[in-house]
Amino acid sequence: GSRFKLYFDGMIHYLDILKVSKADEGLVRLFAKNINGEIESSAQLKVNPKQDYRSVLRSSKTGEPVYVPEELKQETSTELSSEERKVLDRLPLLKPFPKQQKPADTRFAPKFNKQLEPSKVTEGVVVLLSVEFLASPNPEAIWYKDGFQMQSSEDFFIEATATKSSLRIREAYKSDSGMYQVKIFNEVGIAQTKAYLTVTPADLDDLTPKILMDIKSVTCNSGDPVKFQSQAVGNPHPIITWYKDDEKLEMSQRIKEFTENDAYTLLIMESIAADSGCYELVAENAYGKVYTRAYLTVLGDKQIGEPEPIEVKYDDNNVRSVPLSSKFSQPVIQEALKDQTVTEGQSANFECIISNSEQATVEWFKEDKRIKQSKYFNMVSTGDKHQLNILEAFAEDEGLYKCAVSNPAGKTSSSAHLKIIHLTEAPVFVKTIDNAEVDENKPAEFGVQLKPDNQAQIEWSHNGVLVKEGINFQTENPSPGVYLLKLKQARPKDAGTYTCKAHNSAGTIKCSAQLIIKSMLKGSSESKPISSVLAFKNKFEQK
Incomplete structure (x- = not known):
């Protein structure tokens, strides 16, 4: 307006008050803000009263006579009366009191040396927001999130000194994102700063514990010290537990554990045979659990110190007994x-x-x-x-x-x-079984061939019934991938369908073939296949 002028020279912002008055006295505050935050600075404006005309006349340097009314002359006369002079003559040692000067005002409004800055963190980490300032007298600091005042707690710990104030978030979550503000004020003025905190969701791989260094197996003699060392990280920091043979290891004077940053150490001061076994470090937090294992083998049994005396007991019949x-x-x-x-x-x-x-x-x-x-x-x-x-x-x-x-x-x-x-390839037949026709009481044989690198279980079945090895049936594996089923003596009941099943964790395959047994029927000069006779018998029974 006509009295207040605002302008910016490219670096400094100015506020000019053209004609200051007593009404302008007070606290002047400056705000600067953008999308990432806001700061504030303040100062006191003091307006001295305007001098009256008499003081102006006294300080006039023109030398021209100035008209002064009679009543003012009487009021402003500096001549002493005779009575006043008598009093002064009687008191020659009296001196006027020196004019007392007001002490200098050393107070000043808060000023920031370090302000809040926008931050972007990953979920689960510890966040520390801090500011540094100067003020006299010592100011108070109040923290806000999204305009609401914050109170110090276990999760949001606020700490303040004469020149610093900090807010520590124990574990950041997505909901902790927002505009954080701190106000510093004393009786002279106030200052504030704001900044935005962004908490991004963490990748599960960044949160789950990881073993950076596995513990190593140890073989030692009885009485030697043993040390297992490992390194584990996680977010939040994992809890470490030691186990021996799947039982939680209790610490003692002889067995101790040490922690330094992400390094963990288990120390057995003096090993004994009973310490042999499987040792395990388990690192666990809210997002997962990992472990590393190693084995301790204590050889021999070195005697240390004097052996303890064996307690000898006597029973009611005065018979000497030694502990088992x-x-x-x-x-x-x-x-x-x-x-x-x-x-x-x-x-x-x-x-x-x-x-x-x-x-x-x-x-x-x-x-x-x-x-x-x-x-x-x-x-x-x-x-x-x-x-x-x-x-x-x-x-x-x-x-x-x-x-x-x-x-x-x-x-x-x-x-x-x-x-x-684990097998990742299903078995594949190179050669399947073929139909066979044999005379009664003669041997018969079926064979299949798989790829040599196929690992599979082989099962043989006859008419859907699993074939078991015995006097008449034998299975063989003469070479890699080749599997045989041998019949020592083919009998009429052995005719039918034979199936070979090959399977592993990756898949299952089957192949089948017919066994036909030729037998001389009574009253006939030529042999007929047993399978044809059995088929006729089954059809007749169904009719």
Whole structure:
């Protein structure tokens, strides 16, 4: 307008007040904003009162006589009366009081040294928003989100000092996106700054824990220190748990765990035979769980210090008895189980040697389930040698296997992993079975051929009934991919349809052929196929 002028010279914004008045005194505030935020600055305007005409006349330098009314002359006369002079003569030592000066005003409104800036973060991370400022006296800071005042809490922690203020978001979510504002004010003025925070959804791969460094298997002598080290990351930071043989490992004076940033260490100060087994680090957060495994094999049993005395007890008949555990020795792993990798459908064999296990209890486990003796799982123990034979390994058999040996003196275990190579190609016939015609009581044979690299299970059936090996039927696999079904003596009941079925996890194929048995019928000089007679018999019975 006529009194207020606003202009911009390309760098600085100006507000000019052409004729200031007492009414203009007060707080002047400046706002600057765009789509990403808003800032504010303020200052005080003080207007001094206008001087009266007498002070203007006194400061006049023209030298010309100025007319002053008589009444003003009397009011402004500086001559002393005789009485006043007598008083001053009696008080020669009195001096006028010095004019007291007002102390300088050191107060000033808040000014930002560091303002809020727009931010873009991924969901799940910790967010820190902070500002720096100067003000006198010390100001107060208030934080806002989308115009609503925020209160300090566990999830949104607000902290303020004389020159700084910060807002920490413990874990950012999509709903935390918005305009964040902080106002700094004291009795002199106020300043504020705004900025937009954008929280983008995180990719699941960025949130789930990851093992950056696997723990390594260790073989050592009894009494040696053992250290397992790993590195894991996740968002949020994963919780780390250590296990031994699928049981949570309890920390003690001898077994300790250490954490430094993303590195995790398990330290066994002095190993013993009972420490042998499978060790596992599990990293888990709200988005998933991962693990890494390794095996510790403690060889021998080095005696440390003086052995503890054996407690000798006497029963009611004064008969001396020794604790049962003193008659046994701690089982010790001499040769640990080894990891196995087999193709689906093949057999797998685990073997370990554990000393002092002649009169011990031997058990085999898959993960945490005990394995029972069956035609598919055969467990054999010969002295200190223990074996587990899996007849045919399939996808569901993959996992961790453990041999546990225990006696009254203690227990130990050895673990290994079985990995199954899954078949990705269905079996393919190179040659199918052909129809056959044989005389009664003569041998017969059917054969098929698969691709040599095909891994498949072969089943033979006769008229839809599975053929079992016995005196008359035998199956053979003379070379890779070649499978035979042999009949030692073809009898009339063996005539019919024979089917060969080849299958694996990727698919199943079948092929069939007819067996015709020629037999001499009573009262006929020529032989007729048994299959024709059987067909007539079946048709007649149906009629």
